[in-house]
Amino acid sequence: MVSAWFLDRSPADQKLPNKPSPTVHVGVNELAKFGVDYYKITNTANFDEELNEFRQKHGYDYSDEITINKEKLPNYDDKVKMFYEEHIHTDDEVRYVVEGSGYFDVRNANDEWIRILVESGDLLVLPAGIYHRFTVDTNDYIKVVRLFKGVPVWTAHNRPAEEMDARLKYVQKYAEGQQTRSAQVSL
Numbered sequence: 001m002v003s004a005w006f007l008d009r010s011p012a013d014q015k016l017p018n019k020p021s022p023t024v025h026v027g028v029n030e031l032a033k034f035g036v037d038y039y040k041i042t043n044t045a046n047f048d049e050e051l052n053e054f055r056q057k058h059g060y061d062y063s064d065e066i067t068i069n070k071e072k073l074p075n076y077d078d079k080v081k082m083f084y085e086e087h088i089h090t091d092d093e094v095r096y097v098v099e100g101s102g103y104f105d106v107r108n109a110n111d112e113w114i115r116i117l118v119e120s121g122d123l124l125v126l127p128a129g130i131y132h133r134f135t136v137d138t139n140d141y142i143k144v145v146r147l148f149k150g151v152p153v154w155t156a157h158n159r160p161a162e163e164m165d166a167r168l169k170y171v172q173k174y175a176e177g178q179q180t181r182s183a184q185v186s187l
């Protein structure tokens with residue numbers, strides 16, 4: 001099950017969960033309203049089969065792997081900072097978590113941050129044009145498969161990117177799917 005919540009308004013440390021009290025959780029149906037799709041691969045020990053099925057069904061014909069960890073990723077601290085800059089892409093951002101964990105923060109239709117915890121077996125699709133960012137958590141380790149259609153384009157366009165075609169199309173498609181803080185409260 002997806003674990004997502006409205007982010008604390010002034011997070012002290014990006015790597016902490018930053019759950020305000022009370023925590024307002026966000027379900028998979030709410031995420032889908034503004035274009036974020038969440039899937040779970042159940043057999044993580046042999047994820048290739050399920051992932052290939054997903055790739056074929058959705059036309060993701062290119063993939064690579066990235067490990068975000070101090071030992072594995074050159075310029076680790078700079079990259080962690082860069083991934084946490086609010087940005088959009090012109091293509092969908094599709095990530096399957098092989099190992100480790102981290103947080104994707106996405107903006108909903110009211111421009112509020114929602115934090116999504118991703119762990120081994122989680123597959124997340126962020127649509128082109130959605131404002132988002134990523135951070136590792138305090139474990140400082142995540143290994144993900146990145147999926148693309150055709151030639152991979154992972155250029156990040158930092159906010160503001162209001163005039164970009166991908167952003168305009170995103171806003172037009174999802175402006176109606178609004179989810180507010182008051183929709184679902186749990187202590």
Ligand SMILES: CSCCC(=O)/C(O)=C/O
Nearest residue numbers: 083093095132133134144
């Ligand atoms: C967890 S994948 C690396 C980060 C990235 O590619 C991205 O665009 C984050 O938003």
Ligand SMILES: [Fe+2]
Nearest residue numbers: 087089093156
């Ligand atoms: Fe991104």
